[in-house]
Amino acid sequence: MLEGPSRPRGESNMPISNPRVLLVPLATPEEQAHCRSLRVQDDQLDFVATNAESLQEAAESPWCQPLAIRAADSGEMVGFLMHALDPDENSRWIYRLMIDQQYQGRGYGRAALRATVALLRDLPGGPGVALGVVPENTGARQLYAAEGFVETGEIIGRELVMRLSPA
Known part of the structure; x- marks a missing residue:
């Protein structure tokens, strides 16, 4: 389990600007079902595969690791x-990253x-981290760029490849 930034306690109805998250394996069928129920906003549906599709891909691909964001x-x-x-290519990829519509922003x-x-x-493997993003997904592109990812000019399918250089 890995943690990210935190927020003060007792402010559950306030916008969260710096939350802590845990990355947790989906260990049970109930957790996988809950994961399948998560949805992005309607205007984002063309930007990311459904969680059901991603879990199916993970079941068929031993190199894919699905995790819940809690x-x-x-x-x-x-x-x-x-x-x-x-x-x-012996490098790490972020294949999917989605936040449920009620927790976005x-x-x-x-x-x-x-x-x-x-x-x-x-983790073992190549030192770089890469991801693909649909060009029209400007919010994600801005987030990734702000976190140090750089567009490489490569296109895989309909996605732009962005890479984070090794630290």
């Missing part, structure tokens, strides 16, 4: 991510991204 203070599942070691995405990068840098 709020550290409440334990509530606020999102989903999946990372993988690309066996061809509170800092969980940034906290999850930072926690994921920290996790991946500690």
Whole structure:
């Protein structure tokens, strides 16, 4: 389990700008079902695969690791991510990163991204971290750029590849 930034206790109805998150394996069928129920906003549906599709991909691909993103203070599942070691290029990829629509805009995405990068840098494999982003997903592109990811000019499928240089 890996933690990200925190927020003061007792402020559950206030916007969260610096939450702590835990990255936790989806250990039970109930957790996987809960993960499948998470949704992005309607205008984001074209930007990310569904969690059901991602969990199916993970079941078929031993190099994919699905994880729940949980709020550290409440334990509530606020999102989903999946990372993988690309066996061809020996580098780590963030395949999926989504925050449920009711938790967006509170800092969980940034906290999850930072926690994921920290996790991946500690794993064996290539030193770099990469991800793909749909070009029209300007919010995600801005977040990734603000966290040090750089667009490489590569396109895989319909996604721009962004890479974070080794620390």
